Amino acid sequence: MKTMKVGSISMDNTIFTLIAGPCVIESEAQVMEVASRMKDITNRLGIPYIFKSSFDKANRTSISSFRGPGIHEGLRILKKVKDEFGVPIVTDIHEPYQAKIVAEVVDMIQVPAFLCRQTDLLVASAETGLPVNIKKAQFLSAKDMKNVITKVEESGNENILLCERGNTFGYNNLVVDMTNIIEMKKFGYPVVFDATHSVQKPGGNLTSTGGNREYVEYLAKAAIAVGADVLFMEVHEDPDHAKSDGPNMVKLDEIEVILKKLIKLYKAVRDDESIRYSH
Template identity: 70%
Template sequence: MKKLMVIAGPCVIESEEMVMQIAKQMKEICDRLDVEYYFKASFDKANRTSISSFRGPGIEEGIKILKKVKDTYALKIVTDIHEPWQAEVVSDVVDIIQIPAFLCRQTDLLVAAAHTGKIINVKKAQFLAPWDMKNVVTKIEESGNRNIMLCERGTSFGYNTLVVDMTGMQEMKKFGYPVVFDATHSVQKPGGRGNATGGNREYVEPLAKAAIAAGADALFFEVHPDPDNALSDGPNMVYLNEFEDMMKRILKVYEAVR
């Protein structure tokens, strides 16, 4: 049976020390679970709710830290970009370039990412139907890159609420590329705290299990040693010390349906 692919890490690089701690523990956990692991962290969170919210160390320092993770633990790296010029800068270090949901229709960003030749993981916007991602796929393909992954991360359902349509993953799989389910962003409550995003992490595990049963090829999680005091996305992140037991239960579903 093919190994389950897992993309996971902190929402944002809070410090080099924390990133290295999380990467070390996640590598150990994923080695024990025998899953294909990619470490993910953002160097900049450009779409925070408040202008005063923590954004990260920036691209120069952030890439240095991600390179240290890669070199120290021999891990594959994922990070997101927000502007076309960032694609080439990150391409020397990362294995997957991630396109944020709000930016998934930005042609110049998609083209720049495609030209790196890296795997491109595009998050489906909260406002798009799954079949509308065909146009996103075409932009990347016509830019000479067929290393594509599509990511489900919930759909807007009224104010401050997301809902997950599990049939959407099957719709996106029709394009012929792997589909990732983002289990932690799917439980967000965008802007739900007024000046910050809320969330409900208790639904992460059941949604991840449902996504695997519905045909997801990979899972995405944000993990943190202390989510309640994290500098970004705390309410929907998984406790690092609970991740392994949660994944053992999810893997039972994966084994059953595969």
């Protein structure tokens, strides 16, 4: 598997790496609080940490849903996180013109699942030269991601991560097929598992997305067991009152206990692989 460098962090399949933060930037104070606490937690646990939050959620269920502060104010806040806590930053974009603007601040660009086949968006992201975390669409199979990868590679960028976040068959639900992780690893790029978006109930609350955050830990364990290289989790100090994706975000007060279990599993799986492959 190719080693991917995001800021000062080298991503491969030998060390547990976490991407985490609130779904959307609700305020500067809130983002700084989450980033500070997550940095402390990951320092204690000794794991590499990348901060994630969105300046705009352009694919909300309802037109009246909160979207975020916008690109310029959002990037100002993200830069403050980066400068104050020394962590790499990732955020998502929805339109090609945003790629160059965002690249001035962030260390990795994220392509949302619904948009992973948008050629212009992929090309613009690739042309920044930054790593690109591409979420597999809810309507694609793992093998379909080969065409997505080719668009980025042929745009001159092989700094790619692939992200599994479940498939939908309608009916306000997602199903996670863990063999998607195995299949995407065959492409030779790091595979991220999005443990929180995978428990969404799309449109499940009629005008907003529902979710089952109690399943996050279990799906994360399963993903690590089959070989996920990086874990993505959205966290919030008070998910029940979050402005976006509250039902599937992990409570900040609970994340450290969950991570300890996942790190232990990650090490056990890697140790088992090294033994198996040594013969």
